Amino acid sequence: MRFASHFFALMKQRLILSSAAISVLICLVAYLALVDLDIYAQRAISSAPAAKQSVSVIKNDDQYARYVGAALQNKRLRSSLQWSFGGKTQTGWDIYVPLISYAIGTDSDPDSADFAVAISKWQRRSGLDGTGVLDQATLESFTKYWQSRRLGRGSLVATDSLLAAPINDFFDATRSPDLLQLEAETYAAYQRMIAAAAKDLQLKINSSGGLSANEKFLKIISAYRSPAYQESLRKKEPNAGRTALATNSPHSTGHALDIYVGGEPVKTEDSNRVLQVQTPAYKWLVKNAQRFGFYPYFYEPWHWEYVPQKVNN
DSSP: OHHHHHHHHHHHHHHHHHHHHHHHHHHHHHHHHHHHHHHHHHHHHHSOOHHHHHHHHHHHHHHHHHHHHHHHHHHHHHHHOEEEEEEEEEEESSHHHHHHHHHHOSSSSSSSHHHHHHHHHHHHHHSSSOOOOOOOOHHHHHHHHHHHSSEEEEEOOOGGGEOOOGGGSOOOTTTGGOEEEEEEHHHHHHHHHHHHHHHHTOOOOOOEEEEOOOOOTTTTTEEEOOOOHHHHHHHHHHHSOTHHHHOOGGGTTOEEEEESSSSSSSSOOOOHHHHHHTTTTHHHHHHEEEGGGGGEEEEOOOEEOOOOTTTOO
8 A cells, every 4th residue: 555655656746747847848849939930030131121121220219109290290281281482372292292202212101100201311411300290491491402403594595506306296286386496405315315214104106216296295395485485475474473484484595394294284283283293204204304414393393404414413
């Protein structure tokens, strides 16, 4: 009887030890699995593109919550910010999202925290507080930058540097022969730009490499306009709101082109400009035109100016 009791006690002790060993073994397996997952996660992060790594680092930053709040403000200001341009009150900055996104180097949604992060970097470079909120001061920094890329109030082009472009290059096939002129170097740059755009956007081209007669996008709406012609335009539209139109128009240099990007060719109503900035043609110009020396007038999606000395600056 005593032997039996001793036997059962020994077996119980061994069972307890076995259970403990099993528990230790289970814990060890779980630990190794977690370590392996952690190593895999680190490898995944290290193999990710550089841009995504930087976003991940930011998202782990305690400051990231601030950019989430900035994104909420941007979502509101995008359609409600009150500011002034051309003597008129403007509302929101949604029309300028393609230009803003290109300037800050992001394709992120304008309502996202990542977009706010990119805005904050622009703000710091511009001497502003890096809040990430695209407020009036920040929008003004963009408009000043865009305006600085333009021709300025240059002198009139010499008439011997003008040439007449083929009517097929113009949006209006009935345009007067007197209105087909532009500066020679500007036209050559335009032709190079159209060749690249036609390939990327699959535009219709003719046997000479120009845009086909039935292709409208990126054709010239207006090029060189003499001061006398500008004056006549001013008389036709006395309430245009641009008092310097007749004497200071970039079109009088021969280096400015109005190019068709969609919608009504040159109407400044917000509804028309919103439509224009969403077309593939306009978005292509935003990202590529400066490679060929062309810079935008931000307020008019169709207006582009040839400033070769500023290429890649």
